[in-house]
Amino acid sequence: EGMICSHAGNVKAVISKTRDARRPLRIVRRWILIFQMTPAILLAASAQVAPSQHTQGVADDLEQFVPAQMQKWKVPGVAIAVVQNGQVIYTHGFGLRDVKSNLPVTTKTIFAIGSISKSFTSLSMGMLNDEGKLDWDKPVRQYLPEFQMNDPVASERMTPRDLISHRLGLAGHDLIWYSSDFSREDMVRRLRFLQSDHDFRSGYRYNNLLVMTAGYLVGRVSGQSWEDFVRHRVFEPLQMNSSNFSVLDSQKSSDFSHPYRKDEHSGAVSEIPFHVMSAIGPAGSINSNVEDMARYAIFQLGKGKLGDRQLVSEANLSLNHTPQIPMPDGSRPQEIGPRSYAMGWVVSSYRGHPLWWHNGGIDGFYALLTLLPDQEFGLVILTNILDDNPVAEIVGYHMYDHLLGLDSIDWAKRFAELGEKQKAAEEQERKNELAEHKANTHPSHExxxxxxxxxxxxxxxxxxxxxxxxxxxxxxxxxxxxxxxxxxxxxxxxxxxxxxxxxxxxxxxxxxxxxxxxxxxxxxxxxxxxxxxxxxxxxxxxxx
CATH class of the missing domain: 2.40.128.50 (Lipocalin)
Incomplete structure (x- = not known):
């Protein structure tokens, strides 16, 4: 969700930000002439403005606003792309991708995008549905006869639509994939041993393992791996040539970001190891840069076409953005409408304007992809720190206000106040725990x-x-x-x-x-x- 920040339980920052579409475990879409341009022409749009009365001054605005937020929240590096009306109107890198070597973030710098990967899985399922190979509402067992959950009703009735929409209410058990090198096939087998306190289809509950199963299903139905399907059917036609499926591949690039964390007590920023998460891939392993993700955003804002070629039917692309289950409201601000989970996307509104988005967080990275479909506007924000990092949301809301011509809201102040409340609540929780702790006890055995x-x-x-x-x-x-x-x-x-x-x-x-x-x-x-x-x-x- 975010995993953004989340219901992930004890697997704290990383898994929690993968889990909850941050609470926001965060989003963008459309497609026209971009792919008829050469990459050089496309990316020269860095400071260019598309024809819209509210896009004037985007570059000047962001190049003052973003560094100030990065400094406030101690975020080493950020990359941003803004698209509108089928064009890239702005791309830019801020700060450092490698603090130790003082290397700058560019528009080509590769970051992990975490749970934004889920929309690639739902898109792949839509393509297979177009070909008549996958029915959204037939039992999963029709495609994976070995499929078995702990709940026999879920085993019999779960559908591909269920797998990708977090509407089952079943516990997530994220530590399984985070702690292990279990294969995708092995994790699908282990689902039968995982219990839940909630009934089948009892409501929204984020579940990475089931989205992973959806990707495994894509592989089984297509006769190739999920990675190969996405590479050939999405990356290649969209010219997402820098995108990959493993941080091991990212590190072979000449321009990739290192992951960082912020100490919750001192605020000191330090580099952390990359986390290889290949098996859970369909739920969160894609790495990309803002140039590639801008292309993806433009495609998502379109009708499933690349030029004259229909990559996915308009109906299935629309279905990806159609609510499947309401999400808990929590303490959302009044400017944000009720949220629902679709298929790899969260559907909501911002100050009355329809909003589609997803975020992603994993070990030292946080990403946000957002779309305002009525304005054909999309925003991609990639960052290289996960902990206590609302910069993507602050910049996103700030940009919506700018591009919609609305009075600006001080989101930085709101997030700071929210952070203080959360810290106070956590401190009180620690005090309560200490008060209940029974001192001077001993283990019963050696x-x-x-x-x-x-x-x-x-x-x-x-x-x-x-x-x-x-x-x-x-x-x-x-x-x-x-x-x-x-x-x-x-x-x-x-x-x-x-x-x-x-x-x-x-x-x-x-x-x-x-x-x-x-x-x-x-x-x-x-x-x-x-x-x-x-x-x-x-x-x-x-x-x-």
């Missing part, structure tokens, strides 16, 4: 008795090793420390990237008096995840 492997068929294996007064632990490829909290409860501090906060794990004792399992509240919309001790020398039957 630390060595907790050591070993514990497995959950959905999540994988947690391995525990004593270290000092606590443990070092791993969940699949994710390493973390565990410190004693109270009794047999151990707590994991936030990791050094600020991305993951696993919270508290509870060790459980079996009837024989030995530690035999772990209860982990990894998913707020599901029962505790139970990891059962793996025997040191399992029998053949246990191995099976």
């Amino acid at each position: 630390l060595k008795d907790y050591a070993g492997g514990y497995e959950n068929p959905g999540y994988g294996v947690i391995t525990i090793q004593p270290e000092g007064n606590g443990f070092s632990a791993t969940l699949n490829k994710l390493s973390f420390a565990l410190h004693h909290y109270e009794y047999d409860i151990f707590e994991s501090p936030p990791d050094s990237t600020g991305a993951v906060d696993l919270g508290k794990l509870r060790f459980l004792t079996g009837m024989n008096g030995k530690i035999d399992s772990i209860a982990a509240p990894f998913e707020p919309d599901a029962p505790e995840i139970i990891f059962t001790r793996v025997p040191e020398n399992p029998s053949p039957e246990q191995k099976k």
